[in-house]
Amino acid sequence: MSRFRSLLQASVNATKRAFTWNIEEWIPPPEKYIFKFHSKEDLKKWHLYSDSEYGGLSSASLEIPDGGKGSDGTGIFSGNLSVDLSEGSKWNISRSGFCGMRSKKFDGFIDLDGYDAIAMRLRGDGRCYISTIPLARYLPTWRGNVIDVEMEMNPGRVLGMSLSVNAEGGAVGAKSGAGDFRVEIDWIKALRMP
Structure with a gap:
């Protein structure tokens, strides 16, 4: 009978441990790295785009300068913005002058549920770069402009940035x-605000 009681007690204890909800395990850490820009391997997670895909003449690159690191261990997103259109383009676009970098699709998605903002550590050149920072104020963009669309973002299923x-x-x-543009990028991470 004592063997039965010890088995029963062990089973009850295991069940209690399984059902005990530890809140610390459910709260995400205060910050979560999403991307780093420290190696050529890190840069393979990004795709460049520009108006040149539609008949524009802008160009962009994303690279790690000599020695595998940028001036401060950062990636460099740079290029040239042109408002001109190529002669005889098959595309009928009304404007040009944009470049961007978009993350390649994640394996599935990235879960940012529980985070309030996206932070980036970068050094710019005086130009305005577009990326949505507060998750609650997510604004969809297309070709370098904010688009006016009624859309709600699900932070638990982010497909790209x-x-x-x-x-x-x-x-x-x-x-x-x-003209030319250049921004040094160190990292992108999600933040949970206190």
Whole structure:
């Protein structure tokens, strides 16, 4: 009978442990790295795009300079924004002058549920770069512009992220117009605000 009681007690204890909800295990850490830009392998997670896909003349690159690291161990997203269109283009576009980098599709999705914001550590050149930061204020973009669409983002099923630059528009006082652009990117992470 004592053997039965010890088996029963062990079973009850195991069941209690299985059903005990430890809140610390369910709260995400205060920050979560999503992307780092420290190696050529890190850069393979990104796809570049520009108006050149539609008849524009802008160009972009994403690279790690000599020695495998940027000036501060960062990736460099740079290029040239052109507002001109190529002669005889088969595309009928009304504007040009944009470049961007978009993450390749995740294996499934990335879960940012429980986080409030996206933070980036970067060094810009005075231009306005577009990327949505507060998750609650997510704004969809297309070709370097915010689009007006009624859309609700599900932070638990993020499929990708992007960073873009547009020759025209941006924040007041920001550098604009055709010409070179350059931004050094160290990391992108999700933050849980206190």
